[in-house]
Amino acid sequence: MLEIDQDNMAVIDIGGVRREVSLDIMDEPVAVGDFVLCHAGFAIRKVDEVDAEERLALLREILEA
Amino acid sequence: MKLIDEYRDNELLVRLRERIHRQARGIGRGVTLMEVCGTHTYAIGRYGIRRILPENVRLISGPGCPVCVTSASDVGRALDMAGKKGVIFTTFGDMLKVPGPGGESLQKLRAKGADVRVVGSTIEAMRIATDNPGSEVVFMGIGFETTTPTVASMIKTCARLGVKNMSLYSVHKLVPPAIEALLADSELKVDGFLCPGHVSAIIGTRPYEMIPRKKKAAVIAGFEPVDILEGVSMILEQIITGEFTVENQYGRAVKPHGNTKAVELMEEVFMPAPSQWRGLGVIPESGLVLRPEYSSFDAIERFDVPYREYEQEEGCMCGHILRGVASPEECPLFKTSCTPHDPVGPCMVSREGTCAAHYRFS
Numbered sequence: 001m002l003e004i005d006q007d008n009m010a011v012i013d014i015g016g017v018r019r020e021v022s023l024d025i026m027d028e029p030v031a032v033g034d035f036v037l038c039h040a041g042f043a044i045r046k047v048d049e050v051d052a053e054e055r056l057a058l059l060r061e062i063l064e065a
Numbered sequence: 066m067k068l069i070d071e072y073r074d075n076e077l078l079v080r081l082r083e084r085i086h087r088q089a090r091g092i093g094r095g096v097t098l099m100e101v102c103g104t105h106t107y108a109i110g111r112y113g114i115r116r117i118l119p120e121n122v123r124l125i126s127g128p129g130c131p132v133c134v135t136s137a138s139d140v141g142r143a144l145d146m147a148g149k150k151g152v153i154f155t156t157f158g159d160m161l162k163v164p165g166p167g168g169e170s171l172q173k174l175r176a177k178g179a180d181v182r183v184v185g186s187t188i189e190a191m192r193i194a195t196d197n198p199g200s201e202v203v204f205m206g207i208g209f210e211t212t213t214p215t216v217a218s219m220i221k222t223c224a225r226l227g228v229k230n231m232s233l234y235s236v237h238k239l240v241p242p243a244i245e246a247l248l249a250d251s252e253l254k255v256d257g258f259l260c261p262g263h264v265s266a267i268i269g270t271r272p273y274e275m276i277p278r279k280k281k282a283a284v285i286a287g288f289e290p291v292d293i294l295e296g297v298s299m300i301l302e303q304i305i306t307g308e309f310t311v312e313n314q315y316g317r318a319v320k321p322h323g324n325t326k327a328v329e330l331m332e333e334v335f336m337p338a339p340s341q342w343r344g345l346g347v348i349p350e351s352g353l354v355l356r357p358e359y360s361s362f363d364a365i366e367r368f369d370v371p372y373r374e375y376e377q378e379e380g381c382m383c384g385h386i387l388r389g390v391a392s393p394e395e396c397p398l399f400k401t402s403c404t405p406h407d408p409v410g411p412c413m414v415s416r417e418g419t420c421a422a423h424y425r426f427s
């Protein structure tokens with residue numbers, strides 16, 4: 001997420017491409033720098049980076065065993 | 066790219082694959098897993114997931130592609146609306162090529178002069194309405210719980226800003242009732258479901274609880290190769306232990322409660338109604354129509370387009386494929402008279418359609 005304006009619209013970067021998305025259906029606060037999941041011009045959820053890391057670590061552990 | 070590369074890590078994939086093969090050997094018998102999400106259908110094809118699974122693990126696609134499950138009668142109604150004078154008909158791109166009654170499609174209708182426009186979001190559709198105050202703009206709302214809140218948001222904004230020349234033709238559908246219908250289908254032998262990541266980001270994990278009650282595995286998974294393989298492995302583990310529950314592999318985007326604001330928006334604007342699914346027939350409470358407070362935005366009422374029964378395309382096996390009881394290769398038209406370029410049925414139209422994915426990646 002690169003920018004957020006007053007109309008609750010945000011500019012996001014998808015692999016180098018800039019896109020405008022609406023934050024109207026988000027139920028959690030978002031900030032510039034967050035990763036968000038988008039669908040049809042709307043951000044639908046923030047991506048939980050902590051959860052992502054923990055799960056991957058756990059998966060690696062299971063696979064080591 | 067962050068949050069993507071980790072999920073395509075080769076070493077991790079090799080190990081996951083080894084684990085899946087070990088689990089499958091332990092199970093011994095053949096197992097069938099079903100995904101019910103077009104994005105999964107596409108990703109599974111794109112990453113060649115089927116080729117790396119053990120022989121006794123079959124992964125099939127269910128009714129997860131929105132345009133595929135739209136009935137011929139609903140396409141017919143869209144054509145009736147789009148053909149009206151003074152109407153600008155807007156919808157998502159996939160819908161345009163879907164063959165309706167008599168092989169007619171929105172795309173063909175457009176070639177004959179109808180004003181049919183593809184939009185990437187409901188915000189674009191609304192912009193068309195405000196830019197063309199002299200025209201009636203219809204948006205055909207199609208899709209599952211991931212898309213519907215964006216349409217609910219459009220309706221609320223139209224109501225708030227007094228955009229009067231906008232209306233909605235809703236063929237929106239709900240995923241859990243379709244899974245329920247599949248679970249009741251005695252012809253279908255499925256041991257576990259790979260539940261859709263994006264839909265679950267909105268509805269959360271609870272709506273799938275009827276799956277373990279039927280002694281079948283349920284795992285919500287993301288869309289990268291590691292996500293899908295980990296999801297498959299988690300399903301196999303449930304089959305091995307016999308302890309069936311709803312598990313969430315995609316915790317980075319799916320929380321147990323989902324997106325409460327999106328669900329509330331959806332419930333405020335829409336209410337459940339029976340809906341006709343291609344292949345599955347009419348499923349009670351599986352579609353969404355506007356609530357009375359918003360019925361002034363209902364395109365069906367505004368244009369008074371009657372419902373007509375249409376049969377599905379002759380020879381097309383989409384209906385069976387969507388129920389998971391046939392594969393595209395069993396359809397005599399597959400790759401012969403039916404190709405993505407000239408599709409006979411809707412499963413060949415969208416890149417998320419099962420036939421299109423098999424055509425492209427096998």
Ligand code: SF4
Nearest residue numbers: 382383396403410420
């Ligand atoms: S290959 Fe074409 S005709 Fe056959 S089931 Fe798929 S979409 Fe229908």
